[in-house]
Amino acid sequence: MGTVHARSLEPLPMAGPDFGALGEEAELVEVEPESKQEILENKDVVVQHVHFDGLGRTKDDIIMYEISDVFKAKNLIDVMRKSHEAREKLLRLGIFRQVDVLIDTCQGDDALPNGLDVTFEVTELRRLTGSYNTMVGNNEGSMVLGLKFPNLLGRAEKVTFQFSYGTKETSYGLSFFKPRPGNFERNFAVNVYKVTGQFPWSSLRETDRGISTEFNFPIWKTNHTLKWEGVWRELGCLARTASFSVREESGHSLKSSLSHAMVIDSRNSSILPKCGALLKINQELAGYVGGDVSFLKEDFEFQLNKQLLWDSVVSASFWGGMLVPIGDRPSSIADRFYLGGPTSVRGFSMYSIGPQSEGDYLGGEAYWAGGVHLYTPLPFRPGRGGFGDLFRTHFFLNAGNLCNLNYGDGPRAHLQRLAECIRWSYGAGIVLRLGNIARLELNYCFPMGVQAGDRICDGVQFGAGIRFL
Amino acid sequence: MCNLPVRVICRANAEYMSPSGKVPFIHVGNQVVSELGPIVQFVKAKGHSLSDGLDEVQKAEMKAYMELVNNMLLTAELYLQWCDDVTVEEITHPRYGSPYPWPLNRILSYQKQWEVRRKMKAIGWAGKTLEQVLEDVDQCCHALSQRLGTQPYFFNKHPTELDALVFGHLFTILTTQLITDELSEKVKNYSNLTAFCRRIEQQYFEGHDKDSSAIAARSSKRPLLR
Numbered sequence: 001m002g003t004v005h006a007r008s009l010e011p012l013p014m015a016g017p018d019f020g021a022l023g024e025e026a027e028l029v030e031v032e033p034e035s036k037q038e039i040l041e042n043k044d045v046v047v048q049h050v051h052f053d054g055l056g057r058t059k060d061d062i063i064m065y066e067i068s069d070v071f072k073a074k075n076l077i078d079v080m081r082k083s084h085e086a087r088e089k090l091l092r093l094g095i096f097r098q099v100d101v102l103i104d105t106c107q108g109d110d111a112l113p114n115g116l117d118v119t120f121e122v123t124e125l126r127r128l129t130g131s132y133n134t135m136v137g138n139n140e141g142s143m144v145l146g147l148k149f150p151n152l153l154g155r156a157e158k159v160t161f162q163f164s165y166g167t168k169e170t171s172y173g174l175s176f177f178k179p180r181p182g183n184f185e186r187n188f189a190v191n192v193y194k195v196t197g198q199f200p201w202s203s204l205r206e207t208d209r210g211i212s213t214e215f216n217f218p219i220w221k222t223n224h225t226l227k228w229e230g231v232w233r234e235l236g237c238l239a240r241t242a243s244f245s246v247r248e249e250s251g252h253s254l255k256s257s258l259s260h261a262m263v264i265d266s267r268n269s270s271i272l273p274k275c276g277a278l279l280k281i282n283q284e285l286a287g288y289v290g291g292d293v294s295f296l297k298e299d300f301e302f303q304l305n306k307q308l309l310w311d312s313v314v315s316a317s318f319w320g321g322m323l324v325p326i327g328d329r330p331s332s333i334a335d336r337f338y339l340g341g342p343t344s345v346r347g348f349s350m351y352s353i354g355p356q357s358e359g360d361y362l363g364g365e366a367y368w369a370g371g372v373h374l375y376t377p378l379p380f381r382p383g384r385g386g387f388g389d390l391f392r393t394h395f396f397l398n399a400g401n402l403c404n405l406n407y408g409d410g411p412r413a414h415l416q417r418l419a420e421c422i423r424w425s426y427g428a429g430i431v432l433r434l435g436n437i438a439r440l441e442l443n444y445c446f447p448m449g450v451q452a453g454d455r456i457c458d459g460v461q462f463g464a465g466i467r468f469l
Numbered sequence: 470m471c472n473l474p475v476r477v478i479c480r481a482n483a484e485y486m487s488p489s490g491k492v493p494f495i496h497v498g499n500q501v502v503s504e505l506g507p508i509v510q511f512v513k514a515k516g517h518s519l520s521d522g523l524d525e526v527q528k529a530e531m532k533a534y535m536e537l538v539n540n541m542l543l544t545a546e547l548y549l550q551w552c553d554d555v556t557v558e559e560i561t562h563p564r565y566g567s568p569y570p571w572p573l574n575r576i577l578s579y580q581k582q583w584e585v586r587r588k589m590k591a592i593g594w595a596g597k598t599l600e601q602v603l604e605d606v607d608q609c610c611h612a613l614s615q616r617l618g619t620q621p622y623f624f625n626k627h628p629t630e631l632d633a634l635v636f637g638h639l640f641t642i643l644t645t646q647l648i649t650d651e652l653s654e655k656v657k658n659y660s661n662l663t664a665f666c667r668r669i670e671q672q673y674f675e676g677h678d679k680d681s682s683a684i685a686a687r688s689s690k691r692p693l694l695r
Contacts, residue, residue: 237488254570254572
């Protein structure tokens, strides 16, 4: 919670206007044992002044919004709670390294007998922070340089720059983030980036150079994102043995798209949640604002979690998506959906389900995937209360299908196509939770419903990632 | 010329589809072979060759002339398209960028131009003026014209790879619209070369018009020799 100091009722010089930066630090006085003690708990209080200590380049108005609630507190417990919430909001802005709260009685000429002063002692982050790492992985070594400018202009704007120089590829990204003062949930960001990716399952190499701008705003319980993205995509073959269908896709294209995403998330955690549900719906329309790639893409993700007896959780999830090319050009391999692997339908090799040509997977225009999981603590609960809590055993049943639809037919024909040739798998394994972002899985899988052309990974499969079916 | 069935397809990304980055390339069964040299080798390995009837001396001579054409005519064509500012601005940039939307058309044209200019600098052509380049083209045509003489093909009765290569370049020079006609004039100075081109065109391309719609499309894009 930070530190809350309650002062005695001794008079002490306190200078400063209602809020603004104080030049000198306020002094602390030790609490002296008083002969009479007042019970402050349910006493009505009025917050008269709020002081800020340690502001440098941060502008006043953004602080005002975050602490406005503190003035509405009616008794001491309320003041403490509202100050704590204000402290959380200030930390969320990402511009302070540390925030301490000090509550004491009001002094001065206009002091009411039940008046309180709240002082926030803050330490701002430095203007520029940098990081330098080396990374090794995927037969490639690279140096990564990161620079961050938090609170650039005083209103919690953030500029980050990341540059990665590798033995094979170079990539970089520059992004500017600005929240709306008073409403951190509303913000916008502009990114400029170049990323390269290698996809051995399709023998494809992709280089994207692009700009994107996005607006985030909450509406009631949902979070919306509106984004425009312009990307210059360059596709190439990863090996001389790439199939001709992949070779045909080589070259340059420009995608300029508008997308909208809606997220409702009531889970208690994004990795191994115990309760709650998640619904994510994403639409993307490309081609109407420039570029030569034209399609409409719909994508959704649904997850439901429920806790059962003995600390076990049952979780069901369902993903689906559809890509409709507009105009007479066929869809590009870079826009299509892929399925399979330790993060989606387990038991199959990475993205190795669906249409393929000579061993290269081309992706599909429509897919669905579903999974049912039962998570239990490790048998016999080793390391309980500590390290052992990061592990869970899980039993799963996954199913999915990926195909190209013939858009001339009606919806009944589409459903029929998606329902035939279903690939599914079941198995069990161990899950390790990494912080609050990622998880590792080691599973033993039995893939079923394998179609000609799919590549399976039956037996032990290892997976690491952020988003799992 | 080998009488093998072939279908010509024009794609905007042909340059990127090719394994070596250069056109032309052929896709046969599972294999993709690019550039004239490897294509000739490939076809030869399958049992078809235009130069079987030549002896060693003639084969060496043919290789020498093919090198001459590659070094002179090809480089001159690239120079004219990418290093001559007027041509670049008015013809090459719009043509090279035409399959792509703005701003990609400008970016790709500039990228290609930078690449070609760098190559010109490496082989020493960057300092040449247009007149010098045209002089070189003239000399090359002179050498070819002398070798051809009054024969129908370079090695008398039957066409060889050299004929195919020379035809390809000369036909392009004669039928591509540029700002000025200087380059095609240089070739037209040699009447036996123009007769040679017309002869090959009539024999191998006009007869096949009904077979391949792509070639018909090609002949509609390019005017026939006048």
